[in-house]
Amino acid sequence: MNRAAVLTGVGSCLPPRAVPNDELAAGLDSSEEWIRSRTGIGQRYFAERGTATSDLAVGAGERALKSAGVSTVDAVLVATTTPDRPCPATAPVVAARLGMRGTAAYDVSAVCTGFVYGLATAAGLIAAGVADRVLVIGAETFSTLLDPGDRSTAVIFGDGAGAVVLRSGDPAEPGALGPFDLGSDGAGEDLITVPAGGSRQRLSGVEPAAGERYFAMSGKEVFRHAVLRMAGSARTVLARAGWRARDVDHLVSHQANLRITNHVADDLGIPRGRCVSNIAEVGNTAAASIPLALDQAHTEGLLRPGGRMLLTAFGGGLTWGSTVLTWPDLDPARA
Known part of the structure; x- marks a missing residue:
């Protein structure tokens, strides 16, 4: 099996x-x-x-x-x-x-x-x-x-x-994950980065400037790539799952920026009202953003058993990935 x-x-x-x-x-x-x-x-x-x-x-x-x-x-x-x-x-x-x-x-x-x-x-x-x-x-x-x-x-x-x-x-039961789509493009490594602290900087023989110890991001390019990569990856997993965009009950994208979330939804043809978003309350929490959004939406009763969920994310590397699942019937007493 x-x-x-x-x-x-x-x-x-x-x-x-x-x-x-x-x-x-x-x-x-x-x-x-x-x-x-x-x-x-x-x-x-x-x-x-x-x-x-x-x-x-x-x-x-x-x-x-x-x-x-x-x-x-x-x-x-x-x-x-x-x-x-x-x-x-x-x-x-x-x-x-x-x-x-x-x-x-x-x-x-x-x-x-x-x-x-x-x-x-x-x-x-x-x-x-x-x-x-x-x-x-x-x-x-x-x-x-x-x-x-x-x-x-x-x-x-x-x-x-x-x-x-x-x-x-079982792959057919509620809560089963998949299919998946994962990708990366290391040519964009400098678009989202902390320049100092790794082997490349330490073995360069050059002391880093103070600002190079902090996170840096090329905002306009990141915005463009985030929308392009999340929407493209989401389409791939929808096709593999045999779903159409209109079948999706909830889009849970990485909470990067509300405008990015809206653009991804618009690109896919998913109504913005179906987006699960908690960025207003918690900001961009990077790798924590999707599970935080899922737990908050579950706790608030927004996710119904049987609802079709599309998860998609984009990050430094550049990296991106998506998957789907049907929301299971979780015991609210244990939340």
Whole structure:
């Protein structure tokens, strides 16, 4: 029998500190209205000192495990651009703190596409019989990478984590993931980047400028690529699944920017009202954005069992990816 990865639990975790636009605007020669009109963001959450990416990942993982009604899995994957340390990976730390010492655990690095790459990787583990259950977490403390004086990036990103539990099941049952589409184009590596800190800079013999330690993004080019790649990838998985755009009940794209989400929906011919969006409340949380949006929509009762879901993401690398599923009947008492 073909083994599919079936979504059976969701969870999320946000740090307690909400940062409204007004708090950032004063130091950026900007305004609340400008930030909201350009990005669709009203606030985001920043982790406090003493908090690490693993702390948020553990919180989201605990809630996803509770939602699934299980306490252990066979593998833990953490998609992140902001690991606790360059070495070791964050996932083994998270697995141990969740009480799963000895469990396979590793990080997935594909920036904002990381969660979709993580889903595909988990689906492969399940299909190959390596694992029966996998916990996939997207977790970020992107505030640690931001230049507080750069209004093109400082107002966009936030911190948070989201997670799902996948189990082995039948490809035809609700919650089964797939097909998938994944892609990359490394020729665009400099469009979304942190220039300093890696082997290329360290072995160059040149000390980095202060600004090169921060996240940088070429906004106009990223906007164009994000719409092009997400819409194209989404079309590919819709065709593979035998779905039409009008069959999609909910489009859950990476929460990059509200205008990007709207453009992707328009390009696909999906009404904007079918987009699941929480960017106004949490900002762009990179690899955490899709699972955070899923958990929030589930908690608020927006997702109905049997609803056809299209997930699509775009991130640095450049990377992109998409998948589909029919939303399962999750037990709300465990949320």
